[in-house]
Amino acid sequence: MxxxxxxxxxxxxxxxxxLLVENRETVCKIFVIGSGGVLSWLLFPFLLASIGFTATGIAAGSLAAKIMAYLAVANGGGVAAGSLVAFLQxxxxxxxxxGGTGATASAGATLASLLSTICNQTKTN
Known part of the structure; x- marks a missing residue:
C-alpha cells in the first residue's frame, strides 16, 4: 500500500x-459494522418470509406453521396474543x-462488530 x-x-x-491508509483497520471495521446493520435491515423481511411469516398470514406447511401448531397445542388450542409467533406475524x-428498524440494524451491526473483532484476533502476520 x-x-x-x-x-x-x-x-x-x-x-x-x-489518513485512510494509516487507519485502514479502523476504516474497514466501520465499513463492516455499517454493512452488517444495513444488510440485517434489508434481509429481515426475507428471513421472515423464508420461514413462513408472510404479509397475508402464516404459510401452510412452513416452519412458522409448525411452530404455531406446537404452541397452539401447548397453550390449549390457540396461540396467545403477544407470543413470539403473534409478534413475528x-x-x-x-x-x-x-424502533424495530433501529433494533434490527443495531443487532446486525453488533454481530458484524463481533465478527470483525474475531477476525482481527485470529489474523496472522
Missing part, C-alpha cells in the same frame, strides 16, 4: 488518502416500525 497516495493529485485528497404483515 506504500506509495498509493502519491499518485493522487491535490494536497487535500492526498492527505485524506494517507405482525412484523411480517405490517413491517418494522422505526
Amino acid at each position: 506504500e506509495g498509493i497516495c502519491e499518485k493522487i493529485d491535490g494536497d487535500l485528497l492526498r492527505e485524506i488518502c494517507e 405482525s412484523l411480517a404483515a405490517g413491517g418494522l416500525s422505526w
